[in-house]
Amino acid sequence: xxxxxxxxxxxxxxxxxxxxxxxxxxxxxxxxxxxxxxxxxxxxxxxxxxxxxxxxxxxxxxxxxxxxxxxxxxxxxxxxxxxxxxxxxxxxxxxxxxxxxxxxxxxxxxxxxxxxxxxxxxxxxxxxxxxxxxxxxxxxxxxxxxxxxxxxxxxxxxxxxxxxxxxxxxxxxxxxxxxxxxxxxxxxxxxxxxxxxxxxxxxxxxxxxxxxxxxxxxxxxxxxxxxxxxxxxxxxxxxxxxxxxxxxxxxxxxxxxxxxxxxxxxxxxxxxxxxxxxxxxxxxxxxxxxxxxxxxxxxxxxxxxxxxxxxxxxxxxxxxxxxxxxxxxxxxxxxxxxxxxxxxxxxxxxxxxxxxxxxxxxxxxxxxxxxxxxxxxxxxxxxxxxxxxxxxxxxxxxxxxxxxxxxxxxxxxxxxxxxxxxxxxxxxxxxxxxxxxxxxxxxxxxxxxxxxxxxxxxxxxxxxxxxxxxxxxxxxxxxxxxxxxxxxxxxxxxxxxxxxxxxxxxxxxxxxxxxxxxxxxxxxxxxxxxxxxxxxxxxxxxxxxxxxxxxxxxxxxxxxxxxxxxxxxxxxxxxxxxxxxxxxxxxxxxxxxxxxxxxxxxxxxxxxxxxxxx
Amino acid sequence: xxxxxxxxxxxxxxxxxxxxxxxxxxxxxxxxxxxxxxxxxxxxxxxxxxxxxxxxxxxxxxxxxxxxxxxxxxxxxxxxxxxxxxxxxxxxxxxxxxxxxxxxxxxxxxxxxxxxxxxxxxxxxxxxxxxxxxxxxxxxxxxxxxxxxxxxxxxxxxxxxxxxxxxxxxxxxxxxxxxxxxxxxxxxxxxxxxxxxxxxxxxxxxxxxxxxxxxxxxxxxxxxxxxxxxxxxxxxxxxxxxxxxxxxxxxxxxxxxxxxxxxxxxxxxxxxxxxxxxxxxxxxxxxxxxxxxxxxxxxxxxxxxxxxxxxxxxxxxxxxxxxxxxxxxxxxxxxxxxxxxxx
Numbered sequence: 001x002x003x004x005x006x007x008x009x010x011x012x013x014x015x016x017x018x019x020x021x022x023x024x025x026x027x028x029x030x031x032x033x034x035x036x037x038x039x040x041x042x043x044x045x046x047x048x049x050x051x052x053x054x055x056x057x058x059x060x061x062x063x064x065x066x067x068x069x070x071x072x073x074x075x076x077x078x079x080x081x082x083x084x085x086x087x088x089x090x091x092x093x094x095x096x097x098x099x100x101x102x103x104x105x106x107x108x109x110x111x112x113x114x115x116x117x118x119x120x121x122x123x124x125x126x127x128x129x130x131x132x133x134x135x136x137x138x139x140x141x142x143x144x145x146x147x148x149x150x151x152x153x154x155x156x157x158x159x160x161x162x163x164x165x166x167x168x169x170x171x172x173x174x175x176x177x178x179x180x181x182x183x184x185x186x187x188x189x190x191x192x193x194x195x196x197x198x199x200x201x202x203x204x205x206x207x208x209x210x211x212x213x214x215x216x217x218x219x220x221x222x223x224x225x226x227x228x229x230x231x232x233x234x235x236x237x238x239x240x241x242x243x244x245x246x247x248x249x250x251x252x253x254x255x256x257x258x259x260x261x262x263x264x265x266x267x268x269x270x271x272x273x274x275x276x277x278x279x280x281x282x283x284x285x286x287x288x289x290x291x292x293x294x295x296x297x298x299x300x301x302x303x304x305x306x307x308x309x310x311x312x313x314x315x316x317x318x319x320x321x322x323x324x325x326x327x328x329x330x331x332x333x334x335x336x337x338x339x340x341x342x343x344x345x346x347x348x349x350x351x352x353x354x355x356x357x358x359x360x361x362x363x364x365x366x367x368x369x370x371x372x373x374x375x376x377x378x379x380x381x382x383x384x385x386x387x388x389x390x391x392x393x394x395x396x397x398x399x400x401x402x403x404x405x406x407x408x409x410x411x412x413x414x415x416x417x418x419x420x421x422x423x424x425x426x427x428x429x430x431x432x433x434x435x436x437x438x439x440x441x442x443x444x445x446x447x448x449x450x451x452x453x454x455x456x457x458x459x460x461x462x463x464x465x466x467x468x469x470x471x472x473x474x475x476x477x478x479x480x481x482x483x484x485x486x487x488x489x490x491x492x493x494x495x496x497x498x499x500x501x502x503x504x505x506x507x508x509x510x511x512x513x514x515x516x517x518x519x520x521x522x523x524x525x526x527x528x529x530x531x532x533x534x535x536x537x538x539x540x541x542x543x544x545x546x547x548x549x550x551x552x553x554x555x556x557x558x559x560x561x562x563x564x565x566x567x568x569x570x571x572x573x574x575x576x577x578x579x580x581x582x583x584x585x586x587x588x589x590x591x592x593x594x595x596x597x598x599x600x601x602x603x604x605x606x607x608x609x610x611x612x613x614x
Numbered sequence: 615x616x617x618x619x620x621x622x623x624x625x626x627x628x629x630x631x632x633x634x635x636x637x638x639x640x641x642x643x644x645x646x647x648x649x650x651x652x653x654x655x656x657x658x659x660x661x662x663x664x665x666x667x668x669x670x671x672x673x674x675x676x677x678x679x680x681x682x683x684x685x686x687x688x689x690x691x692x693x694x695x696x697x698x699x700x701x702x703x704x705x706x707x708x709x710x711x712x713x714x715x716x717x718x719x720x721x722x723x724x725x726x727x728x729x730x731x732x733x734x735x736x737x738x739x740x741x742x743x744x745x746x747x748x749x750x751x752x753x754x755x756x757x758x759x760x761x762x763x764x765x766x767x768x769x770x771x772x773x774x775x776x777x778x779x780x781x782x783x784x785x786x787x788x789x790x791x792x793x794x795x796x797x798x799x800x801x802x803x804x805x806x807x808x809x810x811x812x813x814x815x816x817x818x819x820x821x822x823x824x825x826x827x828x829x830x831x832x833x834x835x836x837x838x839x840x841x842x843x844x845x846x847x848x849x850x851x852x853x854x855x856x857x858x859x860x861x862x863x864x865x866x867x868x869x870x871x872x873x874x875x876x877x878x879x880x881x882x883x884x885x886x887x888x889x890x891x892x893x894x895x896x897x898x899x900x901x902x903x904x905x906x907x908x909x910x911x912x913x914x915x916x917x918x919x920x921x922x923x924x925x926x927x928x929x930x931x932x933x934x935x936x937x938x939x940x941x942x943x944x945x946x947x948x949x950x951x952x953x954x955x956x957x
Contacts, residue, residue, distance in 0.1 A: 038955055187953075236954045250945045260705050262697075279948065280933045281940030285704050290730035294697035297690065297727075301670070301701025304688055305709065309701070327691050417949045455686035456706050458665045463634070463680050465689025466673075475636065476681060 006221040012071025014079030019088030024166035029066025040227025041070040046078035077524035080600035090121035109143035150208035164205035171209020238415040240379035240408040241271035247386030255426035260302035268406035269340035292320035306454030310336040334393035341405040352596025353407035358574040372400040373549040375520035380415040394428040397449040434459030440474030448493035504552035508541030515562035519545040525599035645796025645822035670699040672719040676743040679714035693724025696731040729786040734925040745824040753827040780903025790816035848915035853886040
C-alpha cells in the first residue's frame with residue numbers, strides 16, 4: 001500500500017551522509033550527487049574523512065562523511081548546515097549534530113544504537129530515546145536488520161550483506177528526494193560492471209530501502225528540488241584535483257610540449273599524481289619520485305629537456321621544495337608547482353583545509369626569488385587556473401606557484417566541458433635549431449623572458465645552473481653590478497606578467513559601503529554571503545583574487561572605491577599583510593578563521609553586518 | 615641487450631668540439647683535470663652527436679664539471695644531480711646523460727637520490743669523484759673518510775664507519791659499477807666508453823687525490839712501489855691475476871674470495887677465477903667490490919655491467935602501448951569520457 005505524502009519544494013538542500021570509515025558513505029554520497037547532476041540541479045560536494053584509513057570502529061575519530069549541496073539556483077559551496085543528515089552509527093550522529101539545522105530530517109540506523117556503541121560515541125544515554133532529538137524529524141530505521149533480511153534469499157555471507165547497508169539507506173534518501181530509481185540501478189551496474197554479485201546485492205538492498213521508505217509512517221513528506229537554470233552545454237561532475245590534472249594535460253596538448261610530472265604522494269594533493277598516472281595514452285610522463293625534492297628537481301630537469309614540467313604537493317612538501325624553486329628561478333626555466341594547501345604548521349591536520357601557504361609561496365626562499373603566484377577558487381576552475389599557470393610559466397620562462405586547497409581539491413562541482421580548440425593559445429619562446437646569435441640569457445623586450453633552448457637541439461648547446469650568470473651571455477659571474485641587474489630583471493619579468501593577466505572583477509557594484517576581499521578557495525562562501533546581502537540591499541561587493549603576484553592592474557582603484565574593506569582568510573592574515581605592503585594607504589579590517597574548516601555563510605553575514613553597523 | 619638509441623654523429627668530432635670557453639678553476643695537480651681530459655676524448659670518439667650529450671651536477675669541486683664541457687649542461691644544487699638528470703633522461707631518452715658528483719654530494723646530502731637512481735636503473739652515467747673529503751667547503755670529513763680520519767670537523771678522528779661505494783651501489787641493486795684511479799687515463803677512458811654504451815645506471819668511482827685536503831689518500835694502493843700487489847686490474851674474460859710477477863690470483867673458496875699464490879700448494883693458473891662482468895648474479899661482483907688492501911688487492915676496472923631493462927625504456931614502452939590501446943587519444947576525448955550530460 002502506497003501512503004500519501006506531501007511534496008515540499010526546496011530552492012536548495014544540504015544532505016550529509018555520515019558513518020564509520022568503512023560504511024561506504026563516500027560511495028553513497030558520490031552516487032547521490034551524480035544523480036542530482038543528472039536531474040539538472042547545480043551542486044557542490046565535499047568529502048570529510050579522517051586521516052586514518054580505518055580508525056577504531058564506532059569512535060568519533062573514525063567518522064567519515066560526505067556532504068552535498070544541490071539546488072535550483074547557483075550553488076557555490078557544499079553548504080553550511082544540513083537539511084538532511086544520514087547517520088549510520090551513534091558516533092557519526094554525535095560528531096555531526098552541531099551541523100544540522102533545527103527541524104531537519106535525520107535518518108539513523110537504530111540497530112547500531114546499542115549500549116556499547118552509544119558509550120563509545122561518548123553519550124551517557126541513548127540519544128534516540130533521551131529527548132536530545134526532539135527538535136528534528138528523526139526517521140529511526142532498522143537499517144542493519146532490514147538489509148540483512150532483504151538479502152536473505154541471495155545466500156551471501158553476513159559481512160558482504162552488512163556492506164550493503166549504505167545502499168539501503170541510499171534507497172530511503174532516493175525516495176525522500178523523488179529520484180529515479182532506474183537511473184541509480186544503471187549507475188550501480190556501470191560502476192560494478194565486473195562484479196555481478198555486488199551489483200545484485202546492491203540493487204536488492206537499494207530497492208528494499210526505497211520500498212521501506214515508501215511504506216513507513218515516519219516519512220511524512222518528500223522533497224523536490226527543481227532543475228537549475230544552467231547555461232546550455234555539456235557537463236560533468238569534477239573534483240579540484242582531477243580538474244588540476246586535466247588542466248596540465250590540456251596545456252601540454254595546446255603548447256605541444258610533452259607533460260612531465262615529478263611528484264611524491266602527500267595528502268591532499270596525491271589525487272593529481274594518481275590521475276595523471278592513468279593518462280599515458282596522452283603521453284604524460286609521470287615520475288613518482290623518492291621524495292619531494294626529487295619530485296621538483298626531476299621536473300626542473302625535464303623542463304630543461306623541453307617538457308611542460310610540473311610538481312604537485314602540499315604545505316610540508318612545498319617547504320622541502322623551496323631550494324629547488326630558487327634553482328628554477330635562477331635558471332629561468334618554466335615550471336608549475338601546484339600546492340594543495342592543508343592545515344599546518346608541520347604535519348598539522350593533513351585532511352583539513354587552510355589557506356596556509358601564501359607567505360611561503362611569495363617569500364619562502366633564500367635570496368630575492370620572485371615567482372608568479374596564482375590561486376584557484378573552486379573545484380572546476382582548478383582546470384582553468386592550472387592551464388593558465390602552465391601558459392604563463394612557459395611563455396614567461398618562470399616558475400609559477402599555483403595554490404589550491406584540500407577543500408576545493410577534494411570537493412566537486414559541475415564542470416562545463418570546454419573544447420581544447422577554444423582554450424587560449426600557448427606559445428612558448430622556443431629557440432630554433434642553429435638559431436644565429438643565440439645567447440642563453442638574451443631576453444624578449446616585452447616579457448623579458450629568455451628563450452627556451454631545449455637540450456638535444458642542434459646548435460644551441462649551453463649551460464645553466466644555480467650560480468649567478470651574466471645577463472645575455474650566461475657565464476658564471478660574481479660581478480656586483482651584474483648581480484643587481486639580474487635580481488632586478490628577474491623581479492621585473494614577473495611584474496611584467498601583469499600585462500598578460502585579466503583585470504580583477506567584482507561581484508557587485510564598483511563602489512559601496514563594504515568591499516569584501518578573499519582569495520582562492522573561500523570564493524564559494526564569500527560569494528554566497530555577499531549575494532545574499534546584496535539581495536537585502538546592502539551596498540557590499542566582493543573581490544575574490546586568483547592572481548596574487550603580480551596583482552591585477554586595477555587592484556588599487558578597486559580598493560579606493562569603498563568605505564570599508566574587510567579581508568577574509570582561513571589563516572592569521574597572510575593576504576591582508578601582502579595588501580598592506582602593496583597598498584599602504586588603505587585601512588583594512590580582517591576576519592580570520594584557522595580551524596581546518598571553511599567559512600560558513602551565517603558567520604560571514606554576521607561579521608559583515610556588524611562591521612557595517614560600527 | 616638492445617642497442618643504444620642515441621643517434622650517430624655524421625661528422626667526425628674532435629676534443630675541441632667539447633672544450634668550453636670557461637676557465638677551468640680546479641687546483642693544480644687535482645685529479646679532476648685528468649677526468650675532464652678523458653671526458654673530452656671519449657665524447658669526441660664515441661660517435662654520438664654533440665648536441666645529444668647532457669652533463670649534470672650538484673655542488674662541490676666535481677660539480678663545476680658541466681661548465682667545462684661544451685655540451686648541454688646543468689649545474690644543479692647540492693645532492694640533487696641524480697634527480698635533475700632523471701627528469702632530463704625521462705623527458706628525452708635520446709640524450710646521453712652524464713652526472714659528475716663527489717662522495718659528499720652523492721652519498722651524504724644526495725644519498726637518497728643516488729640509491730633510487732640506481733634502483734630504477736635509469737640510463738645515466740655517473741662519474742663519482744671520491745676523494746674522501748669535502749673539498750669546496752675546505753676540508754671536512756665525508757661519508758667515505760676512513761674511520762679515524764683527521765679533518766677540520768674531526769680533529770680527534772672520525773668516529774663514523776665509511777661507506778664502501780661498491781657495496782652501496784650493489785646493495786641498491788646496481789648493474790654497472792667500475793672503479794679506477796684518477797691518474798690512470800687509459801683505464802678511465804676505457805671505463806667511460808663502456809659506461810656510455812651500457813644500458814642502465816652506470817656508476818664509475820674514480821679514486822681521486824685532493825692535493826689540498828686528502829693528499830695521498832689512495833697512496834696505499836696507488837704508489838708505484840706497491841701498486842702491483844695492491845691492485846687487481848679486471849678485464850672481462852681474463853683470469854683475476856695480479857702481482858709484480860703475475861703470480862697471485864683470486865679463487866672462489868666456498869662462498870668467499872681468497873688470494874692464492876699460483877704454483878704453490880698445487881694451485882694452477884686454471885684454478886683462478888675468470889672475470890665475467892656481464893653475469894647477472896651479483897654475488898662475485900659484490901665480493902670483488904668490497905675487497906680492500908692489504909688482505910686483498912683492490913679491484914679496478916669494470917666490476918659489473920649486467921644488462922637489465924632501464925626505467926626510461928620501460929616508460930616509453932608503456933606509453934606506446936597505452937597510445938595504441940586506449941580509447942582516449944586527445945584531451946577532448948578525456949574531457950568527454952565517463953558520465954557527462956547535456957543541458
